[in-house]
Amino acid sequence: MAATRYYYSDAISTFLTKSVNEIVGKLTLMSQHDINDETSHSWVDEIIILHEVLAPYSERGSVYFEYNIPRMGRRVDVIVIIDGIVFVLEFKTAEQKFRRDAMIQAWDYALDLKNFQEGSFSRVLVPIVVVPKEKDSHCNLELRHFGDNVYNPLMVNVRLLSHAFLKVLDTIPRSLQQSVFTDNSWAKSGYEPTPTIIEAAIALYEENTVEEITRHGGDIDKTSIELTNIIEYCRQNNRKAICFITGVPGAGKTLIGLNTAIEQFNRGEKAVYLSGNFPLVEVLQEALARDYVRRDKIKAKQEKRKACTKGEAKSKVKAFIQMIHHYRNLYLEGTKVEDGIILPIPGYFQNHTDKAYIPTEHVAIFDEAQRAWTQDELQRFMREKKGIKDFPYSEPEYLISCMDRQLDWGVVVCLVGNGQSINKGEAGLTEWIESVHRNYRDWDVYMSEYLLTSGDVTMEQLEIIRPQIKSRDSLHLKMSMRSFRSEKVSIFVNQLLALQKEEATSTLRELVNYPIVITRSLYTAKQWLRAHTRGSERMGLLASSKAERLKAISINVRYQPDFVHWFLEDDSDIRSSNALEDTLTEFKVQGLEIDWACVAWDADLRLSKDHTSWQHYQLRSGTKWQNINKPINREYQINAYRVLLTRARQGMVIVVPKGDYSLPPDETRKPEWYDEIYDYLKEVGIKEI
Structure with a gap:
């Protein structure tokens, strides 16, 4: 059964006239799952709070309960739209204190709606975490946003929730607000997500459909149906x-x-x-097993039984x-x-x-x-x-x-x-x-x-x-889904590696929503990544498996970390890609994606002085680079950089080190090798930071 967009919706004016029991009844009727006491009590608390807080906005918008985010396999507790501004509310009524995962969750919801729901493209979105009994001193009403009008999450208790609405509406320019009484057009607008393969696998395993979790208008739905028909015919x-x-x-x-x-x-x-792609299979198996355990714990609690173990879940996935x-x-x-x-x-x-x-x-x-x-x-x-x-x-x-x-x-x-x-x-x-x-x-x-x-x-x-x-x-x-910000990233990378400078420059100008920048400093690159990564978005360091002289700038490609932890752990774990400590090579990231990437470029793939051809090298015996002469091995090396430069969904920074200027010089890190690469990237038009 396809998931409904929301369980309950009304104009704020109508919502204010309905009783708590009437609204809870509709929510229960629409839910596809058994409702436990904790869920129903949360709904009651949310309705009572919003009946009071939304009273001043009776004729200025709409309210939605349990709004579906298929890409994430979750539902937003409540969305309130006032004067065209989308407030994304995550209630934690059973908790006493703010938790970081709640903030990330609300932020992720807002980012998903901004990036993938057509009605949100030109809207302001404000995520708010509501912990009713939290202290005033722990709340945060500071309004900051990235530039796409998705604000950093506000953290409020029940008393300050009304202040949050008022502050947002008073602060945001009138030009970004809309004078409308209801906003059903927003909820009915197209939702066209492009999930990562990990997100997609989890959503499919939770019995969502391809149509629900991917962008429409492409040909992926038709291909899936055709394949199903072929299988059925053979059967x-x-x-x-x-x-x-x-x-x-x-x-x-x-x-x-x-x-x-x-x-x-x-x-x-x-x-x-x-798949012969070991990292892809391992990451998918682990992600699906973790998700199965998470969902089964909830079911087991409701059914008063023992939850599935991680090993049992892994066996099911395998x-x-x-x-x-x-x-x-x-x-x-x-x-x-x-x-x-x-x-x-x-x-x-x-x-x-x-x-x-x-x-x-x-x-x-x-x-x-x-x-x-x-x-x-x-x-x-x-x-x-x-x-x-x-x-x-x-x-x-x-x-x-x-x-x-x-x-x-x-x-x-x-x-x-x-x-x-x-x-x-x-x-x-x-x-x-x-x-x-x-x-x-x-x-x-x-x-x-x-x-x-x-x-x-x-x-x-x-x-x-x-x-x-x-x-x-x-x-x-026929249509690429990889980068939701631009379908031209792979074209640009192909042109860049083919040394088609004019064509690459032209394509780069079209990547207005996909930032690509260059720097000579790994520290600067890391700062850029941290400034751009929000919610549970993933950033990480990437480099060629032959980039052995990046060790001089603390990138050791010979040490390969546990890629499962690299892709799946959150910011609190130093093994996570987000820690920006461990680097993966083309062999571990092929077939997988992250949101923001730092690609470190070494002298293994360098340019001739006239920028008309690539020169291919690998380090031998720790003292000098050796030419790669076999055409097939040269092709593998170009493709390694192609893989690395196409892993980021939202943007990337390329680091080209300065080389070694000391005396006596390090003969494996001559500055001119790196300068030629950097100059070429600048000539193409990539912005320096």
Whole structure:
């Protein structure tokens, strides 16, 4: 069931005439969950307080209770709109003191509405935390805002709440207020969020829909529906199929994969989302497990039972999100290689009831499918790690073979990206096509017209599987969702790295709501990040895995912290990215995002003096840089910086150190190397701070 926008709404004038019981009754009726005493008592307190506080504004606005924020999987306690100003109220009626997490929560609500709800784009938003019994001396009514008219949270008790409304309305310029009696147009305006993949996974796991948690007007909804239809067709007709989903970077391919796996799981069907991206899988599993535990604690309290443990929650999550290598190894159990194919060992499974030759899942979704290993790479791995000689398959062919073991139906979904290869041994899309042609000619092949004409697969390769192809245009995603502030960030980064200075300069001018700045000082960069980060927004330090001379400015890329803590802990934990102490490289952040990034640029990727070509280096023996000569390794290095420069959703600062001016000089940190990089970034038009 789709979540309603709010449980109760009225013009303030009407709200003031209704009894507490009448309003609580409507709230209870609209709620999709059982209401406990704590919730109903909170509603009563909130209504009584607002009946008194809102009396002077009877004809000047509207009130909303339990207003839905789908991206966050939460509801705002109360939203009050007076003269067009949006007050976001978070009540803590059962508490005695202000808590930092309540302030962050209210701030997050206001930021979400500002960034994603159309009716809020031009509005002033004021978050207010209300702890009714808190002391006056602990309250804060200071009005400060960032520049987008989202104010820092006010902290008030019940007595000072009326003062907060009055102060805001008296202080904010009349030009930003509106003379309206009701404001239903605001609540009915479009809500088009672009959640991080972590936020999206949590929201989907809580049984929100893709439509609720993502921006509309794109093609992600159509692609999700198309994929669901293909799966249903295969189920009903006992067909096996491979489905290729393509799209521009940040278009939402991973989101579609997660949605499909979770949707099938919630329906009681078996499906699994697989990725070779270890950090992505680990962070998602941990985030979903934590969220499950949080929600189950609330349910357990209501149902008077023992809450689910973290281990139990992790097991549930692993049922539909796994590392591709774990999945692959699972279905090697009890098999043997014979005449170039993998067969079950006779009698093995009668003695190993916890394993199965036939996968339990009928749907397997492979993210970044183009990165599946070649036969040579998989053969090497099997020989060195598993003791299996002459493994006969590439990873694409082996993974298809696992699903082909199904006796009735099965679907392999390949999510296909491009432009960010950073590892050797990747098979590419062609190996999937050739694998289908070699051994699976009875399978259906679904792909978009884009893929048929893109050149990613040759016409000769397409012709050999032409009878199996079923074209579906909605399987290609054309619109990027990654940066909600601008869809041109990836274009700018591509132009910057391609040394297309004029084009990059032009694109940069269009990034008016996505700040990009440069500095020579890491300290200055950190201050800039702290000044821009609000609520639970995440900031962090990023650098290339080959940026070893950044150690001179206290960035040690050889030390890799626990990336799960880096992405998930809050400001109170020194392991959090927000502490700005630990740095992640391209291998740990690919596929994940933060709000604000500091990208530190070292001499591993430097410019020729005429700024017409990149020069590629890696540090050897601690005394000098060595040229990287192999074209593929140069491509990996460019793509490493492409990954780093596209991780921030809201803005970034680039740090280019000054190098070493001491005598005798450090030969690994010559100032001219860094100066060329910095001068180029300035020439493109990036602002200095």
